[in-house]
Amino acid sequence: MADFQISTQRAKWIFTPQKLDSMVNQKTVLAVTDDVVLPVSSVLTVMEQLGKERFDPFIITQASTINQFPLDSSSVDAVLAISKISDFPSDKICGEFSRILKPGGTVFVCKTLEGQVEDMQQTIQRRVTLAGFLEPQCLDLKSIKFSTFSLSFGIKAKKPSWKIGSSFALKKPAKILFKVNLDDDLDLIDEDSLLTEEDLKKPQLPVASGCATTKxxxxxxxxxxxxxxxxxxxxxxxxxxxxxxxxxxxxxxxxxxxxxxxxxxxxxxxxxxxxxxxxxxxxxxxxx
Structure with a gap:
């Protein structure tokens, strides 16, 4: 099966002749990279290792130069981002991932960095979280090796299962009235029995005497x-x-x-x- 390449400005994407028709009826996977080339075989291998079926991927290279992906909102089931630099994907690109992903879709961010892996993991987790993704998880991808590069780690996150602007009816909780069961045989204390005769006596005020009572x-x-x-x-x-x-x-x-x-x-x-x-x-x- 031959692949065709179309380039615009510095960005280019690869698709098969049947790609546009299949995207409508089957699940789609978008693979993006900041590099010039991303082989289809590498994308399929990574997705297989991540537990995804072998889809015919839609690939965009040099994605860091694109302001908006040429895809409709909520049109992709999964996004795979493979990068060698720390600045990709940026906060804006993560926002594009959230836009094109279907509700409940998954994003995978794979890195080939060496050193300071922990700091980079926290940075990617922060970016996908700010983009609206849920449950970011760290993935160990050191076992995935290619001829030109090898992966060090990955971040997996999920888009919420609801669309922007969706509304849900909230069920009001039923009013629960507290019931107090009083036993007729229960001995209750008489309040008057708590007072003694001394407590009931009227207090005697001191009698004023001397000059205080006269002009x-x-x-x-x-x-x-x-x-x-x-x-x-x-x-x-x-x-x-x-x-x-x-x-x-x-x-x-x-x-x-x-x-x-x-x-x-x-x-x-x-x-x-x-x-x-x-x-x-x-x-x-x-x-x-």
């Missing part, structure tokens, strides 16, 4: 309130001015720095308007 100090005051009121009288303040201080300017309670010369509260500490003026015990006493 003025007691006759026999011992808490010091009588002395404070006596000092306030010396200042010329009335009882109302002490109990409910008011200010026409609104600044009397801020302190002497804000009081006028005729302010009745001049000399007193700062206080809040409307609240009783409180004098300390040592007020009006000499500091020295």
């Amino acid at each position: 003025k100090a007691c006759k026999n005051c011992v808490c010091g309130r009588a002395e404070i009121e006596e000092k306030a009288v010396k200042l010329g303040l009335t009882e109302d001015q002490i109990e409910n201080p008011q200010s026409s300017c609104g600044s009397c309670g801020l302190g002497d720095a804000f009081r006028c010369g005729t302010c009745p509260y001049k000399g007193l500490p700062a206080f809040k308007l409307g609240e009783k003026v409180t004098l300390s015990r040592n007020f009006l006493e000499a500091d020295i």
Whole structure:
């Protein structure tokens, strides 16, 4: 069976005369490489080692120079990429693999590199994962040898089984109502039985006594309130001015720095308007 070659720009692909008709009715395999030549026999050998049937492959060489493969979306069952350089397949080429592969199709990326194999494996796995492929796996291909090259490792990944834009109906989970089975014979604790007689007693508030319950100090005051009121009288303040201080300017309670010369509260500490003026015990006493 003779093979025909057609080239465009720097890229070329090889196909048999029956290829275009067979691609419609049977499974298709696309083989790509960054090299100038990729023998059909090499592609068939690799696919056989990978457990695939012997298909008549569609081959594209120098694929690194192509922006878009000349294939329809979701038209290929499997893609085989064989490369000697680390930059192929690029992220863009991996995206093209995802475009042309049918849902559930498989991509195989085989490398002939030497050294730093582990780093290259991780790089290829990252690229196919970012392209949307699932379950990337490492393959040991050292047993596959050819006259001009030998494979070192491979990466296998699968395209999801759904197409872009597909929709699925989500089944709403049935509402499960929790049932609590109460045994009539079960002994339940009475909440009232947890309280003692002491807990039920009304708390007794302390009885206020002394000057705290009167407007003025007691006759026999011992808490010091009588002395404070006596000092306030010396200042010329009335009882109302002490109990409910008011200010026409609104600044009397801020302190002497804000009081006028005729302010009745001049000399007193700062206080809040409307609240009783409180004098300390040592007020009006000499500091020295």
